[in-house]
Amino acid sequence: MSETAIEIHDLTMAYREKPVLWDIDVEIPKGSLCAVVGPNGAGKSTLLGCVLGTHQPANGWIKIFDVPSDRSDELIGFVPQRESVDWDFPVQVLDVVMMGTYRRLGWFRWPGKAQRDWAMECLSAVGMADLHSRQIGELSGGQQQRVFIARALAQDAKIILMDEPFAGVDAATEETIRTVLADLKKDDRTVVIVHHDLQTIEDYFDHVLLLNLRLVAAGPTKTTFTRENLLRTYGGQLTLLDEAAEAVRRIRSGRSIRKSGDR
Amino acid sequence: MQPNTLVVLLGTTTLGLCCGLVGSLLLLRKRALLADALAHSTLPGIVLGFLIAGSQSYWALGLGALLTTLLAAVLVSRLPILTRIRQDSATASILGIFFGAGIALLSIAQRSGPGAFSAGLDHFLLGQAAGMLQSEAITLTLSATVVSFLMILLHKELLVSCFDSSFGKGIGMSMGRVDLLVMLILAITIVISLPAVGVVLTAALIVIPPATARFWTDRFNRLLTISGLLGAVAGAAGTLLSSLRVDLPTGPVIVICAATLFSVSLIVAPHKGLLGKRLRWIQRKQRREMQRILIFLHENLLSGNDFVARERILAGSLNASSSALRLCTLSGYTEMAGTHIRLTTEGIRRAERSISARNRWIQWLDSEAEIDRNLIDLDEEDIEKLLDRKSMEIPPLDKGANL
Numbered sequence: 001m002s003e004t005a006i007e008i009h010d011l012t013m014a015y016r017e018k019p020v021l022w023d024i025d026v027e028i029p030k031g032s033l034c035a036v037v038g039p040n041g042a043g044k045s046t047l048l049g050c051v052l053g054t055h056q057p058a059n060g061w062i063k064i065f066d067v068p069s070d071r072s073d074e075l076i077g078f079v080p081q082r083e084s085v086d087w088d089f090p091v092q093v094l095d096v097v098m099m100g101t102y103r104r105l106g107w108f109r110w111p112g113k114a115q116r117d118w119a120m121e122c123l124s125a126v127g128m129a130d131l132h133s134r135q136i137g138e139l140s141g142g143q144q145q146r147v148f149i150a151r152a153l154a155q156d157a158k159i160i161l162m163d164e165p166f167a168g169v170d171a172a173t174e175e176t177i178r179t180v181l182a183d184l185k186k187d188d189r190t191v192v193i194v195h196h197d198l199q200t201i202e203d204y205f206d207h208v209l210l211l212n213l214r215l216v217a218a219g220p221t222k223t224t225f226t227r228e229n230l231l232r233t234y235g236g237q238l239t240l241l242d243e244a245a246e247a248v249r250r251i252r253s254g255r256s257i258r259k260s261g262d263r
Numbered sequence: 264m265q266p267n268t269l270v271v272l273l274g275t276t277t278l279g280l281c282c283g284l285v286g287s288l289l290l291l292r293k294r295a296l297l298a299d300a301l302a303h304s305t306l307p308g309i310v311l312g313f314l315i316a317g318s319q320s321y322w323a324l325g326l327g328a329l330l331t332t333l334l335a336a337v338l339v340s341r342l343p344i345l346t347r348i349r350q351d352s353a354t355a356s357i358l359g360i361f362f363g364a365g366i367a368l369l370s371i372a373q374r375s376g377p378g379a380f381s382a383g384l385d386h387f388l389l390g391q392a393a394g395m396l397q398s399e400a401i402t403l404t405l406s407a408t409v410v411s412f413l414m415i416l417l418h419k420e421l422l423v424s425c426f427d428s429s430f431g432k433g434i435g436m437s438m439g440r441v442d443l444l445v446m447l448i449l450a451i452t453i454v455i456s457l458p459a460v461g462v463v464l465t466a467a468l469i470v471i472p473p474a475t476a477r478f479w480t481d482r483f484n485r486l487l488t489i490s491g492l493l494g495a496v497a498g499a500a501g502t503l504l505s506s507l508r509v510d511l512p513t514g515p516v517i518v519i520c521a522a523t524l525f526s527v528s529l530i531v532a533p534h535k536g537l538l539g540k541r542l543r544w545i546q547r548k549q550r551r552e553m554q555r556i557l558i559f560l561h562e563n564l565l566s567g568n569d570f571v572a573r574e575r576i577l578a579g580s581l582n583a584s585s586s587a588l589r590l591c592t593l594s595g596y597t598e599m600a601g602t603h604i605r606l607t608t609e610g611i612r613r614a615e616r617s618i619s620a621r622n623r624w625i626q627w628l629d630s631e632a633e634i635d636r637n638l639i640d641l642d643e644e645d646i647e648k649l650l651d652r653k654s655m656e657i658p659p660l661d662k663g664a665n666l
Contacts, residue, residue: 135481
């Protein structure tokens with residue numbers, strides 16, 4: 001059995017009195033491409049926040065490569081939701097990527113040529129080197145996503161968390177991001193992605209984590225992404241049931257049709 | 264110039280620098296209103312300091328001001344977390360409550376205290392730099408130096424905390440400590456600027472320079488630098504102007520100088536200024552129009568009409584602007600022959616180049632580009648440069664001729 005990258009045990013997370021995650025118990029193996037799926041308000045982003053360390057869980061613990069997360073030196077890359085970034089902020093592409101080197105630099109030290117070169121290398125890896133001096137707001141949606149992926153690469157992060165990178169991007173961009181994801185997987189990095197589009201789960205991800213306040217199911221997509229589990233995840237939410245039902249139909253028909261323009 | 268003016272000048276210049284630097288952090292955190300709230304909440308502290316110490320000693324007033332400002336800062340940051348009050352309401356309420364209390368205390372102090380001692384207190388409302396002592400100027404300079412130094416040292420921590428603080432937390436930077444530091448620097452800056460600029464207008468000196476600097480740059484470090492320099496210039500110019508007439512309070516004059524810099528930048532800044540934007544828009548429009556004319560003439564040329572009537576260009580389906588046509592003639596692309604127009608050899612070359620670039624561009628966009636909204640509308644030079652850089656293997660189109 002492969003190594004475990006992220007191990008979450010008995011995790012409960014609450015804002016004030018209201019629990020948003022309850023009793024989560026899950027292991028995500030190293031090198032997997034894992035989707036976090038669930039209805040709105042299921043706590044998907046919060047779960048990422050807990051792994052990243054920006055949210056303090058009320059109970060339970062998280063281990064990163066067998067080390068408790070608060071003592072772990074392992075760097076975790078994070079690609080934020082697109083709406084949460086201030087795209088008008090006066091930073092250039094290269095500045096954002098260089099942030100990935102800050103942790104290793106420590107307090108007070110300025111990034112130098114070595115950091116610049118490394119950041120450029122990471123930008124090249126996502127095919128963005130020639131846009132390094134653009135202000136981040138001047139990029140297209142897919143390019144913006146790739147800047148933040150490059151920042152995660154600059155951290156040399158073994159684990160990369162992404163909050164809905166596919167939300168509101170066009171088909172070409174989606175393809176680009178997929179290519180980058182495939183490269184990340186080839187490097188044996190663990191990628192955890194909050195994902196909304198149930199149609200594409202089977203094609204894109206080898207692991208899936210179904211979440212609705214509690215953990216409904218987690219494991220390899222083939223065995224976990226089933227009709228029963230989906231209905232348990234989306235149970236009461238009628239608006240989403242249609243989408244779930246369609247995904248289920250596809251599972252039943254046993255074909256993995258590549259997503260085309262019919263969406 | 265009075266000998267004291269030089270001292271005052273040094274003080275207000277470094278003060279402007281300090282305000283500009285700190286202000287850029289607030290601007291980037293979208294918390295500009297905070298500066299106003301904190302500045303107003305110094306007033307009760309000043310008066311209390313005076314009432315307790317019984318004199319207008321710089322340190323007593325300063326300490327009082329610092330304490331109430333910090334109290335206000337704590338309230339503004341905690342209230343939205345502890346209650347359901349939103350951030351902007353909390354900021355506005357604190358501003359009102361503290362300033363109101365300050366004004367009430369001020370009138371009490373002026374009535375009860377010995378008139379001669381309390382007389383100068385209302386100078387803190389609008390600032391009166393002319394009376395600045397050498398020791399005050401030195402305090403100002405020292406504080407400004409410390410602030411600038413801290414900001415240079417910590418610039419990457421500050422950048423992360425302004426841009427993406429959850430990323431900062433995620434990589435183990437202590438964002439709480441950085442926030443605390445920013446708050447402290449802000450409170451100190453406000454307090455030291457009171458004698459010169461006054462309670463009411465300190466916020467303006469903190470907010471205007473970074474807003475001005477934003478017109479000139481898209482980079483964090485440069486924004487800080489430019490904002491600091493603009494603040495320094497405003498401080499110096501304001502002091503000099505107000506020293507010409509003793510009855511002019513310094514604060515408003517400094518703020519007017521800062522506002523002048525802002526207005527000038529708003530208009531003339533090359534990239535984001537109104538003038539530059541307008542000019543670029545007109546230029547681009549004109550070039551598109553010229554392109555349309557040249558391509559139209561070229562089509563006619565291919566179907567055998569060397570000469571095209573001027574009216575057919577300016578009216579009909581093309582309906583081009585006459586200024587663009589004039590520009591075509593001036594640039595040597597077209598020549599007039601009576602009421603008719605025809606392409607020169609250079610014009611033909613230009614038109615063919617436009618057509619070929621456009622065709623290659625469309626082909627490239629169709630084949631692989633993810634649509635980048637900055638890229639769709641380009642001139643032929645840009646297209647050629649871009650396609651070359653992407654080392655696109657699109658064969659040069661000879662079918663451009665039969666378009």
